Amino acid sequence: MYLGLRDIRAAMGRFALVTSVVALITLLLVMLTGLAGGLADQNTSALKALGPDRYVFSAAGEPSFTSSSVTTGDEEAWQDAAGPDADVVPLGIATTRVDARGTAEPVTLMGLPAGTPVPGGDVPDHGLLLPESLGGTADTEYMNHQPVAWADLDTWEAMTGASSPTVLMVTADLSDDDWDAAADSTGTVATTVDDSFAALPAYQSERGSLLAIQGLLYGISALVVVAFLSVWTIQRTRDIAVLRALGASTRYVVADAAAQAAVILTVGVTAGGAAGGLLGALVAGAVPFTLSLWTFLLPPVGVFLLGMCGALVAMHRVSTVDPHLALGASA
Template sequence: MSDPSMFLAWKEMKHAKARFILIGFIMVLLAYLVLFVSGLANGLQADNVSSIQHMKATSFVVAQNSDQRLQSSQLTEKQWHELQRTKDVTPLGLRMTSVKQQGSQKKIDSTLMAIDPEQFLAPTIEEGQAVTHLRPNEVVGDYSLKEHGFMLGDVLVETMTGKTMTLVGFTKNELFSHAPVLHMTTQGWHRLFGAKVSWNAGALRTAVHLPSIKGVEQASKEEIVQSVPGYKEEQGSLTMMIVFLFVISAFVLSVFFYVLTLQKMSHFGVLKAMGATTRYLARSILYQVLLLTSFSVAIGVGLTLLTGALLPSTMPFHVTPTLLLSCCGLLITVAILGSLLSLNTVRKVDAIEAIGRAN
């Protein structure tokens, strides 16, 4: 260890193992709790709007009276006809429903999405038949359907119309409003709901100037996501929990390191009397904070990944490298900020007074 401050920090941590292990254990729990709740928030978000987020669309054209909700929007035949004059637009049909396997009474909530399989809204197939080969009576569904016993080749019954369709492929992470999405062709949409049924929206891949169409508005993908029922409330509650956890972490760590600093006032006084500078002592405390926090956060990450591996696939829990790095960075930053109170105390240490108190 070339830095003397690091040497002092490490020697003190080795000398007071029990004290630092206890603090580290609490930091591990805080890190694990923050990462777990963040993974839960991320999983619930994906469970709610992943199908929209994965679309290669930048914006959507919806009815003005729909509050930018796809399921509430309904374009008239005239509006869609005028919208088709726009370059790079494709129809989107969406309907919340339930399906069941033929011969079974168990209904599964799902979302039907009608798309042009030759256009940019087509999902990626993980197993089974390609979307471009879909027939009007065939659909591809999200992998979560497998958890309910659905398999390739199953005949599904759409409970609203009583009509059947065959499951010929599986997609991944295609969910809407916490329900698996069943993608079908525009012909299949008309087969289910009639030839005159209108589209819910028109999807645009690039930013284009829309013709003046009465009764419609353009909404970005993010606006559509934010308008999904319950999305903002759900994410808002979880985000508030995460923020409070960071605040609690900062408070707890501040108290711990402040108490430790107070207990070492006489030691700091002796070191200052021997010529140690405030900067030297402050760096020693910062090294302790960084070492302890980094090690604790690493254990917290390991526990989070282990938890994610053990949880059932139906549990809405999802962590990404970006999420882990951002949370870990914030936790370390919070720990450093929490140590500022201790650093200020070290700055005020008077060698003679501290030695006098020790005697």
């Protein structure tokens, strides 16, 4: 590692350029990861907060929160299938407007039996429980990128014009096979909370687009490291040849090059991750952005690992330097 560190000190311009590019890519990935998580939460946080073991949809076609409709018969059938200790709760979901702070605000209105616990309160016997973002007292949860307001089922039906709830929330101590058997016997579709997200309109395409962009940036980070380190290695050929001529083993010079790449990547991803964390904290109140360890650790670790894989490609030249030919060519 001695030669690698001396080379970094002697070529601070190149070092700053490479680390700046790595830092910028890491920053972009941190921001994109946080935005992807924030957008996902604005689509699904209410479903996560309710947290049943399964959401049960009507069996007509693919599960969908916009077209599903369950009946009292479905509720009774699931109570029988899941057992007397199971908790089977109807849930109505619809988009509407409510009067809040003197204006009509778009919300996702969720209807539940009166008294049902929800984030930040209980469903009232009559009327609405508004989220804090609309001047209410309930925690602000989101679905379909709109804040969620809570109502009893009678109020929900009156405000939305729906005649029956959308899905059932079932909590029971059942195995996966038992859940499948219960769904088959009741003629419905039961999904886990995470699987139910696919029943949201545009969730899959939105999520897929953001993940594709993240994947491209990870690939670009590896290519950038390969390109820069390959050029840097070519410029170090004479120094490497001198080491080989003095008796340094291939393993030593490869380890030296790997250590140099690790230093470059560590500085780059640390700077980019720190900048991303600071910027994310600043914008979290203005845009949907998830602040979590996953957001700030995954991109730097991913860029570092992909960068080291790319460095292995660049180090192939190091392992094949012929000291006699290299010194002769430089003479």
